[in-house]
Amino acid sequence: MSLLAPLYLLLGAAALVPLLIHLLRRRIGTRIDFPAARYLARAEQEHSRSLRLRNILLMLLRVAIVLFVASAAARPVIRLAGAGHGPTALAIVLDNSLSTTVVVDGHPLFEQFRGTHAGAAVRSGGLDSRQIILLTDGQRTAWTQNVDVGDVQVVLWLPGGTPPANHAVVSADARPDRWTPRGAVVARLMSKDSTTYRITLGGRSIVRGTAAPGEEVVIRAAPPERGWLAGTIELEPDELPGDNVRHFAVWIGAPPGVSVAPSAGAFARSAVDVLKGSGRVVEGRDIAVVSADELTSLPALILAPSDPVRLGAANRALERAAVPWRFGAAHHGETSVTSAHRPSSASDSAQSGSFVDVSATVRYELMAQGGADADTIARIGREPWIVIGPRYAIVASPLDPTATSFPVRAAFVPWLATVLTERLVGEPGGTIEASPGQPLARPRWADAIEDLSGARSTFGDDLQAPSRAGTYFLERAGRRVGALVVNPEPNESVLDRLTGSDVARRIHARQVLTAPDRPQLANLSFRSAARRSISEPLLFAALALLIIEGLLVGTRRRAAPAAAA
Secondary structure, X not given: OEXXXXXXXXXXXXXXXXXXXXXXXOXXXXXXXXXXXXXXXXXXXXXXXXXXXXXXXXXXXXXXXXXXXXXXHOOEEEOOOOOOEOOEEEEEEEOOOHHHHOEEOOEEHHHHHHOOOHHHHHHOOOOOEEEEEEEOOOEOOOOOOOEEEEEEEEEEEOOOOOOOOOOEEEEEEEEOOEEOOOEEEEEEEEOOOOEEEEEEEOOEEEEEEEEOOOOEEEEEEOOOOOXXXXXXXXXXXXXXXXXXXXXXXXXXXOOOEEEEOHHHOHHHHHHHHHHHHOOOOEEOOOEEEXXXXXXXXXXXXXXXXXXXXXXXXXXXXXXXXXXXXXXXXXXXXXXXXXXXXXXXOHHHHHHHHOOOOOEEEEEEEEXXXXXXXXXXXXXXXXXXXXXXXOOEEEEOOOOOOOOEOHHHOOOHHHHHHHHHHHHOOOOOOOEEEEOXXXXXXXXXXXXXXXXXXOOEEEOOOEEEOOOOOEEEEEEEOOEEEEXXXXXXXXXXXXXXXXXXXXXXXXXXXXXXXXXXXXXHHHHHOOHHHEOEEOHHHHHHHHHHHHHHHHHHHHHHXXXXXXXXX
16 A cells, blocks of 8 residues: 555544543533432443443544544555556657658558557656556567666557558769769669659759669769759658658769879879860869979879978978878888778778779878878878878879889779869868767868758757758858758668567566557556555545444434433
8 A cells, every 4th residue: 555645644643632532521510419310320320331332432433534534635545456546657658760650541650659648647647666658660670679678567559450561762872972063863762663753953853763673773964053952862752751752962063173293193194184084174273183392282182202302392391281291201112002991981981992902112101290180091001091181182102103003003093083073172071971860970071050941050069960851061161061961761661560579579677568459558557556546435434434423423312311201
């Protein structure tokens, strides 16, 4: 038994009143003996035993009445079968993942979760026992691990029936994420049948088509727009609208003008000529490919000097250009080059195979200075060999076969194209992909974010992806320098469900109860503290004692005149 209002037990002290009255009762007035009343005294003596018993019974009845009323006011509850319950610490968990927005019988599944009236139950709960009510669609891809909730009771409810058929856009990328100005949109659709799609860029439709089940869609384009743009791949609406649109972002600019200094060497000159022939770059002064000792401006692809005598001039040129790296001691002898272990972008990941079978016979140490903020693309041992930072890329060897085998490898021209048209062109920055609400580290090249309405706000060291899917542009000094693309997780589009018993086995708790329907869910709520209040029985008992007390008092009053007669 427990009490919901224990302070009312203090009313039980009033039970002393009838007891004190009984013990302290005294005859009032002066006693005068009349000879004619002597027979009344004898009659009283004859009935004194019954009178004492009646008075004690009345006292006990009155004490019991006060105690019953005080106990009822304290609202006691005991563990009995019934609709009542005791204090309960209740948590209601609503699965609000993308899959619960699927429309079933004309209403989103999440609305069915909300329609269980569990909100009213949690507002009336206390803290005496612990229970979790879990409302979920049991999506198979979401329940891949066991969950331990401790010493609590869990009531589980899953919707019945089979999930509807669903089609979705499960991936969408701009390749590369910087077009100069050509590029491709690559998407993958999930559908059991052929489905139509539409691709937009900057709010304008650029293509419509039909894709077969599981087909990868590749659309090449060279749009006239420039700068950072938001794009989408859209399908016809179905019962789960949240995955019918997927977002991407791309930077579009004119082919960069590239100048190659004679000190860069013949292989660098030939590779740039190949890129010019394909339209990837043009002749110009947007980006320089130059030996470090002749560096005058950024952006630039900076190569180690071929003559060690020029090393001092190279470091002075780096200092004048505010590049936070310096060339150190020279090393001779063939050593293998490996890709960096932590690529910072999709472009770096795509280049992970660029340094296969690449070696260097002449290289210089690359020494970072204060404030160095760059990605290591390739290493020799543990030392950086190629680093790329804001508006610069540095190679620690001359691009000559006598210093490194890299210029004569097939991967050299694609790597050079990536550096010139993706890493050094335009403002420093890039695309960040995230799921809704995902915590992110602040990108070092941005200081503000532009939401879907165009409003701009700054952010601190930490960044959390917005809960709404879309493209959020990242800015620095008021200019767009990248994009945060928020899309739901692809596995949310797979609507296959587990059974209630399968989900229950994945929950480690004191007890897991599965409700087959919503009425049964209401019955199981507060099951961990299933109790019935006994305030009403106590009040009925007090009322019954009052009736008995009244009958005894009335009988005594009627008996007194009869005895006097």
